[in-house]
Every structure is written in C-alpha cells, then in structure tokens.
Amino acid sequence: MFKIFVLESHKIFKKWRTYIGFITLAVVIPLMILAFKLEGGNFVNNATRNLQRDFIFVGNLFNAWFIAHLVMNSLFVHIPFLITLVAGDMLAGEATAGTYRILLSRPISRTKILLIKYFTIIFYTTILVGVLAVLSIGLGLIFCGDGDLLVMDRELLILPGNEIWWRFAIAYIGALCGMWVVASLAFFFSSFVENAIGPIIGTMSVLIIFLIISEMPVEFFEPVKPYLFTSYFSVWRKAFEDPVNWNQIINWITYLIAYCVGLFMYTVIYFRRKDILS
C-alpha cells in the first residue's frame, strides 16, 4: 500500500494545481514580512502604547514569532481554499479524466484506494501547513530576528522566548487538524461528483456558513455550535494562552480528528456502493 501511496503522491505532485498553494504562500508570506518590516515598528508601538507609560519593553518584540503569529491569524481563513483546490480534485478529478475506469477495475478494494488517496491529501495538507510554518518562522528569523512573543488577542500577553518553540509546535498541530477537516470535507464532496468545481465551492460554502455561525455571538446558535467543526478551528490560539488549558486543547484536537474520521467513513460507505458511469 505504501508503494501505491508514493505513486499516488507522485501523480498529484506532477499536477500544476498542486503547486498553486505553495506558490501562493511563497508570494504572500514574503510580502507580508516585507510589509510588517516596513510598518512593523509602528504596529508594535501602537499596540503597546498604553503599556509603555508604565513599563519598559526590553528586547525585540517585532520578531519572527510575532510575524509567524500574525501570518497564522491572517492566512488561516484563506489556507482552506488552497487545500480544497487539491482535495476537491482527488476523486472528482478521476471522474473528469475518466480514470476511475482504470483505477477501480483492479484487484484492489475501493476502501484501500480511498485510504491511499485520503492519506495522500492528508500528506499534502501537512506539507502545505509545514511550508506555511517554515516560511513564516524561517523568513521571520532571517529578516526580523528572535525574541519574546507579543500576543495581541483579547489581552496583551508577552510570552518568554524559551516557551515559544513548543507553543508554536502545538499551535501548528492544532491548526493542521483543522485543515485536515477541511481536506476531509472536500474529499467527501469530491466522491459525489464528476467535476472538482462542485467540491471546492461546496467546501468553501460550508466553511463560510459554519465560520459565521461559530463566530456569531447570538444565543440562537449556541446549541448548534458544539456540532460545528469550525467551533474548534481556533484551537491553535489556545497554545498562546497563559496558562495553557491542556484539557481544552486535547479535547478540541480530538473533536477535529473525530470529524476527519467521520467524514472519511461516510466517504467510504458512499463510495463503495457508487456506480462508476464516467
């Protein structure tokens, strides 16, 4: 199965659309770093103006970690679109190309084929989030240096440099789980149709609707929110709280993984009975 996974990965990494996500990150992140670099000093000064009356800030607060945190904040709404471009094409693309016929008439079960394809898209998503991490932290370290992390969320928080690595590691793991759910949803939609556009639009529509409901502070939606995966998307932010609520992080990550498993199982149940007419 590993050999087929390697060949499946080879297949998707030979496609132009696979690189759209990487190219986008390679363009946007340096641009953001450049913009922050040009305006960054003012940005941090404005944010800490009130505190500067009572405290003296020592060291470089406008650093790689601050930028990586900002990049995550800014891009985590947009990254799902890049993921759906590839995930939505995983099965629907086979239907469009007519290659279901050569793929599914072989002595390998549909469940195995789905499993291989699912792992491939999970692998792609992991690489994409990995590239996001490496580019934002790496370029940040090169151009803006190291230091403590200034977190501007509901309150201003300065996290010491020796805690930053593990906090970012947990943040990226949490964010990655959220993106796996997006990939799983696009993969699920992809099994129904013969064109990748439907799954891409479908996934983004669900994501936008769920995000709006999750973020809307309205009593009416409160009973629904625990069932929406988007309610757990901000798990990565929990890594930058002090003290860290480990139970909540573990629970939220578990929920997100449960969504992945559930969506994959639904895909298997449907796909095993699907008639291939393309």
Added chain:
Amino acid sequence: MFEPILQTHNLSKRFKKRFAVSELNIEVVRGDVFGFLGPNGAGKSTTIRMLLSLINPTSGKIELFGKNLHKHRSEVLKRIGGLVEKPDFYEHISAYDNLKFIGSLFGGVPQSRIEKILEIVKLLDRMNDKVKTYSHGMKQRLGIAQALIGNPELIILDEPTSGLDPQGMKEVRELIRTLSSDHNITIFLSSHLLYEIELVSNRMAIINNGSLVIQGNVQELLNSGEHRVQIKAEPYEKAEQILKSLPFVKKTENRNNVIVVYTPLDNIPALNNSLVENSVSVSAIIPRRSLEDYFLEMTEGTSDV
C-alpha cells in the same frame, strides 16, 4: 476443453425505472474471441462495467473462472484486464508512469514487464513521453497495454477501435488476434461494428434493448437461415424467370444485371442445376450473408450502424 471462464446468470441492471440490462445470460469459453454485439444503447457498456466491478448489478450473478465476482472480487480481477470505452489516462505523466501506477494496483510489476508490454503495443520508443502528447491511436494501444499489465487470462475490450482511422483499426484488430493466438488470452470484445466481430471473433452474442437476442458460433449463426445469393448468368431475363419459378426461392431482386435471390445455403446446388439444365450460362454464384444482414434481422432494424 471448453472451460467456461465468464458466465452471467440472469444479470440485470436498472437505472431508476429503466432496465439497461435485463436477465442477461452469456457464456465465454477459454480461448474464445467473443464478440459482444449490439447497437448503441443496447447495454454493452453497462454489461462490461458490471463484469469489471465498476457497476453493481441490480440482480443476477457474474461468475469469472468459476468464482462469484462479488464474493471473490480481488482474486478474480487479478486475472482480468479491461478497457472500457475511451482509453483515458493520467495525461500529465508518461505512459511508463501510468503503467507503473496501474501495475502497483496489482501489487507491483517489474520494469521489464512494462517494457515488454509497451513493445507488444509498439509504444516502447515513446514510453517516457507524457500521455497528453499521444495520438488517439496511440492512446488506444496504451489502453490495450494497461489491460495486459496484470498478465491476464481474459481481456475485456469495449469498442477498442472506436474513433480510429482504418490503419489504426487494422493494427488493433491484428493486436487482438496476436493476443489470442500467441499469448493464449481469451478476448471479450464489444463492438457495434459488425464486420469487426465477423473479422476477429469465433463466438458472439447479440444484445438489444438490454436483452440477449442470440449467442453462438459466428460462422454457424451466419450459415443458418436464409442467405442472400448473388447470381451472374446469361441470358439474364431467362435466368430470372427460372429462378422465380423455383419453389425454394422466396424473393428475387435485380441489381445492375446481377440477380439477387434469398434462399438457404443448402439449395444452391439445386439452383445451379436448374439454371444449367435450362441452358443458362452461369458465370458466378456468390452466397453472401454478412453479419450486418444477420444483425439487422435479429435486432429488427433498430441498429444505428
């Protein structure tokens, strides 16, 4: 000796209210080049998709190599190669990579096997080119190559000459003959091209509106019933009169001074005797019964070929 390797038992497929295939019973014997003939929309592709496990039957059973396809799917599909309709591939990778990927679904195929297959289909020199650069004929040959990748005992080909020019059609037909004779592969060949079945198949089934019309040996089926017999004779009018008077000749037609009569094959010697005894000079008697005539008879003119 006549080992059945493909059998369908009351095989049916219904899409909503319409039966695409209904109560189909066919049998393919090892060594056959089995022609599966029917007009467009007759249910050929649906049947083939069921044989290759792409579509689930509504009812009925498929046995391949004596085993139920549904229960022994992987085991059975290991021994089969298939090409369904258009030869579609991953166009952005090479023919070699396509075959390597397909081979991995069989548990892996060595490079030498892939190269040997590409040599059989005459694509070895283009194996590293992306499939999107291939002509339709080359893709069709690659389609047959991918059907061969698992070293199959049975190959199911759905309209393999579709869209090819005459030279390409000839090449594919020759390839089918070679696979059958030199590699001992049983071929299940669907087509709506009647002469194609006539040229390459030894046994055939005709399907129309999802139901089996008839199956059997191609030559036996062609030799049964009435034949169209073309006769060139002088004097023409006298010959025509004599032929019309014969009790076993049902109908005569005049086509550019060639008399066409419809009669069973067994009556031709008597027909010749009658003409000669009446001093008619016979220069040619050509019994003709093409599969097309037969097919149209069987499908009552519903064919669109």
